[in-house]
Amino acid sequence: MSDTSVPAQDLTLDIEAPAAGGTSIARHDGQVVFVSGALPGEKVRVRTEAGPPARFLRAAVTEVIEASAHRVPDRRLDYVPGDSADGSGAGFAAGPGAGAVPDSAGFGGMEFAHVDLAHSRTLKAEVLGDQLQRIGHIDRAAEVLPAPGETDGADWRTRVQLAVDDEGRAGMLAPRSHAVIPVTTPPLAAGPLHDLDMTTLHVPGVRRLEFAWAGDHGALIVRGRPTAQVLDEIESWLPTSFSLLTEATGPEQSHGRGRGGRPRGRGRAHAPAPALRVIRGDRTLTETVDGREFAVGADGFWQVHRDAAALLSSEVVRALPADVEAITDLYCGVGLLGITAARATGAPLFGVEGVETAIAHARDNAADLEARFLALSVDRARLPDSDVIILDPPRAGAGRKATSAIIESAARTVVYVSCDPATLARDLAALTGGGFGIESLTGFDLFPLTSHLETVTVLRR
Ligand SMILES: C[S@@+](CC[C@H](N)C(=O)[O-])C[C@H]1O[C@@H](n2cnc3c(N)ncnc32)[C@H](O)[C@@H]1O
Structure with a gap:
């Protein structure tokens, strides 16, 4: 069966209710449509995703016809370089009211970027x-x-991962895609992570940057195969309060970051994480909670x-x-x-x-x-x-x-x-x-x- 057997369609929909994953539910000819970038109570134009026939469709808002009172300007605009902020590059709903939402829905991971914070709860x-x-x-x-x-809900992440595109620019992945949308600073980041200027960093050969911040010190893990010169560039760009680690060569494995994924294997402890080489600083962070210190690996799980x-x-x-x-x-x-x-x-x-x-x-x-x-x-x-x-x-x-x-x-x-x-x-x-x-x-x-x-x-x- 072809992957595009149901072509993309442009539809006008009434949004009914919130759904899991930050989407909303609408219906078209009795079929459920999961819409991203919408709010219950809105009337919107959407473009559906092409794909094999399924019980439901997925769609993204292209135009808000009747806006919810809980809609706010898309906060992802705060993170995109100036020439994308008009919506021509990354595709954002610029205003709080009705209007066109160009192209895609911007980068993933901020599903309520367009929603008043209290209402998102x-x-x-x-x-x-x-x-x-x-x-x-x-x-x-x-x-x-x-x-x-x-x-304001935008300064909380102590762990941030940025993808890096083929040109070496760091950014966020577009929803359900491997396309990297460059960002100016790490979205939703806390403290000094928020102040990192990503626009001055060009790191070809890097695949992913993993930042962690523990109150008064942090770490950056560089994944991929950067040259020694690129690593030097990262080291001089990175504030001195951060340790710098890189993957020793070898295939990538997942190792308990994010929400602490399920260990592989049948009941054994996690396979050893890929070795990390310390370029500067330490491979362990010290988190302090209620006056007590907890050591945690720079690549280990900690509440975000x-x-x-x-x-x-x-x-x-x-x-x-x-x-x-x-x-x-x-x-x-x-x-x-x-x-x-x-x-x-x-x-x-x-x-x-x-x-x-x-x-x-x-x-x-x-x-x-x-x-x-x-x-x-x-x-x-x-x-x-x-x-x-x-x-x-x-x-x-x-x-x-x-x-x-x-x-x-x-x-x-x-x-x-x-x-x-x-x-x-x-x-x-x-x-x-x-x-x-x-x-x-x-x-x-x-x-x-x-x-x-x-x-x-x-x-x-
Ligand atoms: C959400 S984290 C919670 C960690 C800890 N409670 C904390 O607050 O820091 C989930 C943890 O479960 C571990 N994990 C995942 N699947 C597991 C399994 N099947 N058995 C044991 N640990 C597992 C992960 O490595 C991760 O450390």
Whole structure:
């Protein structure tokens, strides 16, 4: 079957409701259309994506005919070089009201760039409630709260990855594409990451730039095959507060960055990450949460929003019962949530994590506590007797094996930190079916202006 058997079409649609992934739902001749760049209540012109016949269509807004009161000027304009900001290059909805939206919808990763920040949280809450209902059969209106230090939603990312095009310009990928749209500074970035001037950097041979910032120091990992001269250029461009690391040669592998993807292999710990060569500085960052330091690899998982580590660990502590005997922290990374809970209670801690280097950091981070860590897939781990289980899985969620193990365990309190409402809903259906009741479920907007959100669910039995 040809990949373009259904050609692109231009349609006029009434937008009905928010959908997962920051899109909105509309209908054309009874068929569902997932529209990006729209808002519920709007009338828009869209162009559908060509492709094989499917139950639904995907489309992007090309013109806003009747605008929502919650529409704002596209914030992605703040990040594109001047000659693209008129919409001729990257394709943006320049104004808040009705009007043409040229070409594509700009770069990906800022699905609510055109939406008033408070309203974007309302839309996220609606999608969360819908997914709990549809997937988990859980009837619950959930709210989505801003992080305590929220400003305009554009200064929170402590981890940013930029793609690099063939000419060596750094930028963001267009939605569902490998095309790189150059940016002036890293979008939505916190602190000094926000001030990096990407327009003066030309780095042919580099494939990706991975930035991390930890309060008063940071790191840049350069991936690809840059020449020594390009690396020299990056080193003189990079502020001295950043370490600089590069991939030693060899094929790229994924290694637990972003939302901490599922380790490969059947239950083994993560395969070793590709070696990183330190050009200057250190391969480890020191994050500080509530006065306590956590070592984390420059390429390791850490909560992305500048306030997320403090907020999520305090939510976990708040959920703990009065007397805790033992704590298990599943998908523990470098130990943030479990260590904070163990410190608050004095209870012994057991942590499981698939990435060996993260476990090595967790052991160091918990050196003053009664703690044991295992580098293993959660699906393979035998859970010790704990009255409290914390879990913070990747987007894929915990799944059947892990939820069954939790149900069969001695746990009476479960704190489930999730970054994906769909897999959360599936796992909550299993846990409630296994005798747990949901005491609270709160959404937190720890990925402002994107389609993502974090939730903390407290279950007891
Ligand atoms: C969302 S992160 C949470 C990390 C930690 N709780 C924190 O707050 O820093 C998910 C973690 O799960 C790990 N992971 C993913 N799949 C896993 C699996 N099947 N078994 C064990 N760990 C896994 C990832 O490496 C990542 O560190």
